[in-house]
Amino acid sequence: MRNRALVVIVIAACGPDSGSGSIPIDGLGTAAVDAFCDIYVRCGLLPDLATCRSLYGLDIMIDADLVAAVKAGKVIYHGDKARVCFDQFTGTTCDRNEVLSSRNQPLACDQTFEGTVGDAGACALNEECISHVCTIPTCASNTCCMGTCVGATAPVRANLGETCSSTVRCNTGYCDSTTSVCTAFLADGAPCTSSQSCNSNVCSTTCQPLVAANGVCVNGTQCRDIGDTCNSASKTCVPFGNLGDTCASSNDCSSVYTCDMTTLKCIARPKLGDTCSNLSPCIDHSYCESTTMTCTALKADGAACTSTTECESRDCDTTTTHTCVTPPVCI
Numbered sequence: 648m649r650n651r652a653l654v655v656i657v658i659a660a661c662g663p664d665s666g667s668g669s670i671p672i673d674g675l676g677t678a679a680v681d682a683f684c685d686i687y688v689r690c691g692l693l694p695d696l697a698t699c700r701s702l703y704g705l706d707i708m709i710d711a712d713l714v715a716a717v718k719a720g721k722v723i724y725h726g727d728k729a730r731v732c733f734d735q736f737t738g739t740t741c742d743r744n745e746v747l748s749s750r751n752q753p754l755a756c757d758q759t760f761e762g763t764v765g766d767a768g769a770c771a772l773n774e775e776c777i778s779h780v781c782t783i784p785t786c787a788s789n790t791c792c793m794g795t796c797v798g799a800t801a802p803v804r805a806n807l808g809e810t811c812s813s814t815v816r817c818n819t820g821y822c823d824s825t826t827s828v829c830t831a832f833l834a835d836g837a838p839c840t841s842s843q844s845c846n847s848n849v850c851s852t853t854c855q856p857l858v859a860a861n862g863v864c865v866n867g868t869q870c871r872d873i874g875d876t877c878n879s880a881s882k883t884c885v886p887f888g889n890l891g892d893t894c895a896s897s898n899d900c901s902s903v904y905t906c907d908m909t910t911l912k913c914i915a916r917p918k919l920g921d922t923c924s925n926l927s928p929c930i931d932h933s934y935c936e937s938t939t940m941t942c943t944a945l946k947a948d949g950a951a952c953t954s955t956t957e958c959e960s961r962d963c964d965t966t967t968t969h970t971c972v973t974p975p976v977c978i
Contacts (some may be wrong), residue, residue, distance in 0.1 A: 665925045668953045669726035670733070672717050682733050684705060691874035691901075692885055698903055701931055708961075712762070712772050715978035721775045723761040731755035741796035741872045744848050744857070757804065757816070771977040777801055789964055791977035805829045842868075858884045867898060889911040903930055917942050941961040946971045 670678050684699035693699045716722040716836035735753045745751060770781035771793055778798030784794035797854040804818045805811045807829050811822035814975050817829035821843045830847035834835040835856040845854035849868050858864045861885050878885045879895035887892050887901040892913045894906035900913035906926040907914045916930035917923040919942050923931035925936035929942035934956045936943040945959040946952055950971050954965040958971035 656950070670728060670729045671726055672709075673731065674723050676707065678729070678733060679709070680707045682705055686746050686873070688743075689739075689963045690746075690872065693901065693903060694889070702902065704932075710772070711976050712978050713774055713972075715976050716772065717760075719779055721763055723763060723977065725761065726757040726760055726856060729759045732759055741874055742857075743871060747873060748848055750848075754804070757802070762796075762801070764796045766796055768796045769793050784813075788966055789974050791971050791975055793977075802867055804957065807831060807967055850968045860884055860886075890915065897926060920966075948973055 652881050658798045660797070668883070679694070680688055680700055680703060683703060687693045687699055688696055690978040692703070700940050712859050714723065717724040718879050718912050721851055731757045735751075735755070740746060744798060752900050760779075762774055762776040762779055764770050764775045768776070771783070771791065773781045775780045775781060776796035776798070776801055778796060779802050781794045782797055783794030784792055791858070802814050802816075805817050805822075806818050807820050809829050811817050811829045812827060816822070820829045820831045822828075823830045824841075824843070830844070833839055833844050833854045834846055838852070839850040839854045842848050842850040842928050844850065847854055847857045849855040849857065851865070853866075855869055858869045859871050860875060860879075864870055864884050865880060866875045867875075870877055872884070874886055875884040876887050876898060877883070879899050888899050888904065889901055889905075890902070890904060890913055894900050894911055897904075897906040900906050903916060905916045917935075918929060918931045919925060919933040921929070921942050923940055924930050925935070929935055931942070931959050933942040933944055935941070947959055950958075951969060952958055952971045953965065954968070955961050955963045957963060960971055960973040962972055963976055964970055964972045
């Protein structure tokens with residue numbers, strides 16, 4: 648059974664795509680990439696949409712099982728709600744908690760996929776079930792095994808003090824993993840064990856405040872704006888460096904660049920055929936081959952592999968065949 652996460656609900660919180668109206672199921676992946684890239688380009692993290700699509704186009708995909716389930720009528724897809732989910736986050740803000748957090752997702756995001764299978768019915772993924780809960784037994788990777796729907800009631804968001812779970816989200820606050828109860832976010836300075844519990848969404852022993860541009864910081868996750876990084880030298884939140892800008896580490900440079908540790912300038916990341924390293928990964932749809940340390944073309948199904956980054960399918964069977972595979976559609 649494929650265990651690939653559904654990305655639309657996460658990516659929907661990242662911004663709009665360029666279209667309007669209902670989004671067709673076959674266009675959902677493209678809309679998700681465009682939404683993601685729109686925010687990253689608008690907020691200065693990447694120079695243009697083409698570069699962003701080159702970087703992330705293969706990594707943002709909609710589960711083939713889900714698409715098949717929609718076409719088979721096992722899942723009802725509401726393209727109009729998908730559009731509302733995307734469009735909710737249009738605007739000019741680059742505040743990471745406004746554009747990258749799932750906390751602000753409208754109800755339409757929860758309602759984009761509607762299950763049709765009742766309690767105890769056979770299922771292959773959560774979205775098939777009315778309850779959005781499909782219990783699937785453990786089975787060999789890249790094989791199909793069926794599960795069972797648990798519950799016959801569609802999930803409804805919980806309020807503070809009410810029970811929550813991985814499928815029952817909180818209207819406000821966070822789902823406490825110990826009590827499974829929706830709990831108010833913790834204020835800056837409060838002791839914490841996870842970022843999701845903090846109002847700032849940043850936890851480092853205590854909840855850390857988000858830092859505005861030019862403010863003092865410890866790491867990049869503290870910077871309020873997604874186009875800012877915690878500069879290695881000044882320890883202040885400043886825009887990511889572009890080509891030719893001064894840097895002390897690659898963390899100071901935009902993701903399309905890397906820091907040349909000789910010149911201490913941001914330079915272009917390597918592409919197909921160039922020399923690469925773990926600190927300077929390939930920018931295009933190629934991978935850094937560990938023996939030659941060269942950006943190498945992705946491998947087709949059947950080719951030997953040791954990790955998913957080597958494969959066109961983004962899936963390497965590392966337990967049995969040790970080859971690139973496309974997981975079977977289990978619907």
